[in-house]
Amino acid sequence: MGPSKREEKEQSIILISDDEAEGTLGNSVLLVDPLEKSAVEEEKSEEVVDEECELMVTFCKQAKVMPHARYDCTIHPFERMECETCSPLGKNADICNQCYCYICDKLASECQNWTTPSLCHCNAHNKSKFWKDQRDFALAGVLVMFNLELTDIDADLRHGGSLLIKFIQELSVEYNKYLIGERMPPTQHECFCLPKLPPGQCNVCRSRNMEVVYKYSGVFALVTRFLNQAERESPKAAAVMFLGAAKEIALHKDPALITTQLQRMLVLCDFTKNLYEKFVNFFQSISLPCHCFGFSNSLNVVPWDHVLLTTVLKGQNITGQRTQKGRKVFLWETLPVIEARVEKLVDKKKYKEVVRYLRAVKCNDTKGLRDLRDKIPFYLCKTGDFLDAAHSLLFPVNSLACCTACRITPFQFEVYLKMFRTGSVPTGKAMLDPGPWITVGTPLKDGVLIKQALKLLYSNVSLYRNPKCWSSLIMILGSSSLLEKSGHLHPLSLKEPPLDFQKGVLAASGGLLEELKAKINVSLPPALFSPHLHHEACLILAVQAVQQMLFCDLPYLTSFLEIALAFGNNFWALRLLLDHLSYEEHVLHGTVNLILRDLNRQKATMLKLWQNLGPQYVGEFLCLFLTCRHKKMQSIGLFTLNIITENLHMCPWAKHLCNFFHNAGLRHLPLGTAAHREVSKFINIFENV
Template sequence: MGPLKNEKEEGSVILISDDEAESTLESSVLLVDSLEKSSLEEQKSEVVDEECELVVTFCKQAKVMPHARYDCTIHPFERAECDTCLPLGKNADICNQCYCYICDKLASECQNWTVTSICHCNAHNKSKFWKDQRDFALAGVLVMFNLELTEIDAELRHGGNLLIKFIQELSMEYNKYLVGERVSLTHECFCLPKLPPGKCSICRSRNTEVVYRYSGVFTLVSRFLSQAEKESPKAAAVMLLGAAKEITSHKDPASNCQNLHLPDSLKVAVPCLLQRITTKLQKMLVLCDFPKTLYEKFVSFFQYISLPCHCFGFSNSLNVIPWDHVSLTTVLKGQNITGQRTQKGRKMFLWETLPVIEARVEKLVEKKNYKEVVRYLRAVKCNDTRGLRDLRDKIPFYLCKTGDFLDAAHSLLFPVNSLACCTACRITQHQFDIYLKIFKTGSVPAGNDIVDSGLWTAVGPPLKDGVLIKQALKLLYSNMLLYRNPKCWSSLIMTLGSSSVLEKNGRLHPMCLKEPPLDFQEGVLAVSGGLLEELKAKVNVSLLPAVFSPHLHHEACLILAVQAVQQMLFCDLPYLTSFLEIVLAFGKNFWALRLLLDHLSYEEHILHGTVNLILGDLNIQKASMLKLWQNLGPQYVGEFLCLFLTCRHKKMQSVGLFALNLIIENLHMCPWAKHLSNFFHNAGLRNLPLGTAAHREISKFMNIFQQQ
């Protein structure tokens, strides 16, 4: 109530009892007539009532407080359930502090105090009719949501105010739609004299049609929905539900099919708008922490909307199971891994729409409940199989976030059910790189997406190298795009040749592995062919401990990768677009690169095709190669050139010659070239067979620095 504007004439004293229930009067206010003041003064200043234990220590002239009309002590009030015709008895009489029960303002300001068929003067709090009238007056449009006044907060009231304004605008736009638009049909004129089509007023008046275009309403509703999506959750829910109720009541006045499309056709536009509304509400019911009673009232409101025949598909759209439902909680806790349960002899499944599934995943991931996300995605079912499949493709990453790398690797290769294909069929080269990095280091990206942001966190022990290479090769064999992508092979080789400790910048730390004995290399090569064939056949292969010993497991895995690259070249060389990155991926493990190049020389056409790819890459990437060599230093460049220049096959030597000429042509960009000359001298490259191209170019290069 606002501040009092009028005070009752001073003529009584108000005594207020602490316990209204013990009062013998109907009201808690006791008025003492001021005419009795003299007698009171004659009594003692302190009055004690021993029975009531009430002590009057001070009396003051009373001020009549604001009160509802039915509580007025000056004018009597007659009660009736819902009499609105005329004022009953003296109900129209008021004092200065009488308030209207319906309007919640001074009765003197009530516009409907004595208006026939309204008569707010008869309103009181013991009538359901008048209580409903008061609720509607105070709650406004929110009364249709069956909300208690105590439930209505600032957010809901704001949403209600926006909804009222929208309903008024929508009413005007809908009335325009109902009027329609008269369109003249251009038929041939049969009048005399015959006029061109559309020029004859008689034919034009006969050949007119009223077209009803819903586009104006569609635009208005779409704009309102966009506004609602920006509001707070409670306000947005009120606005969306109110809009749904309004548009589903719209009728198409056309008596025949007008062959209109979105947004002109009501029967196409309304389902489109309703789809947008229900999708947003489904996500809100999952993501927003609405009070339980409010949640239920929102759902109940939508269920009682009378849907037209073209919207019947939305009847159960908001039947979203709450988070505490037994079907959901048992799945999230791992008590039910299938999502299936039996209720009264019937099999029940955890079945939800895609927007609801997306919202649940979003909320669980936001709370970092990765295990619950995995259980939910494996158990839930959905009509949108492709959308659910895309969500399930993230299961391996969520498992990685929990540190369960072995299960993550298996999840990449095995589908959730027998009807779907595995995630490995769809992962990209970038995702392949990140999974290798995760499995190698036991660390994961800090975010909730499989994106290498540079921030990584250790979550568990990494996979052993033997398990890592098996899972990586299975991934490559399961996805032809990855298998024929040289970047994937270079990532595998680089990962196998790196330490399991991640650098601070999030990069792998390359290792320089000592060349193992020749008999060890031959032993690994002897068994690797059969192992690779079994991996291609998706057989669960165990690496032989006698060959892949704990002391040389890094070297053994690198040799197995060399054999896999060789097989790939023999089968899919025509599909490759580059090869230099595979060569560079070996880093300083030149013995492994030499093993690969030696095996390629057994097949002439494979050797020529591979060399041509390398030469093409060098020609395109001249600047980047010079920069790379600058970072790696003359020792690396010298060993790289020696590997190719000393190769027994002349075609392979051409790679070394091209690289050496590149350095000679750009000596100003190679301050380390003199150190490279010393490396050649110490390596004895001047002793190459006389007359060969390699001997001539090396001598030419070394003479440059001897003359300085």
């Protein structure tokens, strides 16, 4: 059953010819519309049936003329030649109201060069390479130099092209000024002509002394502004601007700065493969002076999908080399490229890939690569592999380099120990970035932690002699493995272990420390580091290490108070350290003098700290020093007590401290004359209130 009359009225068929063979003429569009046929046409129409597609054409009429290129016009004939620009061929200048200029891509009636001699856009057609190039240049503008297809050009590329054209015009003016030079007025020389005239008034002398100065500063300032502007644009626009600038200044400026930026862009920006190759080919086509010849290949950046690079990133190749056609090929890249790759991988949080890449890649800039490799332990921590991170600090990537531990700062030392202790890492890209901490793995065991920490101290003299590092070690050993999101540790109040246990750890620690200094792989005695007292054992071992440091390097220390404060509420461990210092008189005197100097210089800081710690801590701290058998050590307690007495208005907790002295029976202990007098005076202040 055929379609109804209503359905027939709603149907219309457009037949478009795709035959564009040379010399083919005819209608581009045929419209079959049963709604507009006349009675006469109905009688004259013939039935045409296509059996293959079951299509029946019952009526045809002249097509409505749609917009078209001049060479495709069905009203006016067109003659084709490869590159005729002198005058219109045949009737090529004739147009209908829908003819478009092939070059300008607008109505032929609006084309200003339709019949202009030496241009003659009316002769343009799509079968000529000449006219195609003209069209590409008209539509792409300066971008045509990059050999881009019109389909490649988007808004970003056009924007970069427009900025580049403006720059080229301004640079041409400024560079011409530089080539012409600037005539400077002569200096006021004495005239030797006859008749002799006053200085500066003799035309002969003035013309003879006129100098021409060539100042490149104007060109340099213009180029610098343009490059700075390019860095703020989108990647595609910036690439066009950098490449165009490189071409313009290639003969009078070293392109190193531009090539560095382009290398980074090729790594960081996701250019299509076609656009990537066009940019590289364009740069290689730039004519460079002899001394810059090496820059021609500077954009031969290994793409991300290169076989050698991908196998390194996946961990299938740890050496960064492979044999290709009988010769060894290395993963060798410039420092800007390596920096850009690391930046992109870190942004994507691909820390394992970063580590594999940095360990395998090679570079001429050994110092720059070394600085990047120094971050490998941090990236390993980000993956949760804290043991490998600790080893990476102590062992260099290759035998020719020194270990990272030689270059870490006291702050980095503390952060590493905190990460090893808690199994947590800062969420930022770098160790110094602020932000919350998150747990990513299992913390190091206490025995492993203290061994690695002491090895770090023994590997770096500046760390070893820095009291901040020793205070960090003691503070972290005396803290819980739980960490707040803010990165704050929870201090532990460890009960004093039995004296026999303390003596056993001290007896074994001397040999252990010497072996660690000698970089021998030490195994800690399991009996000493039992599951029940491992925190205490580590703290005792740290006390012994501090004691050895003081005996050898006391003159290099700038402070000791922060080491004493790092013990927190574990006063038994601090007392153990102070007791051992009394065996060497000069060490004892030097340590006490350091603490007294610190207290004197930091009175305001200490008052604020005591306010936060409370009277219980201050009382324990004072009792520790006041009850020392050595009178020199008691002076620290007396000096501290004097600071509190002189600043009672800043110590609202002082009365509670007095109660602590009462409960501890401090007034009745045999402290010595000076100590007894000062304690009594302090207590009397509050008893008389």
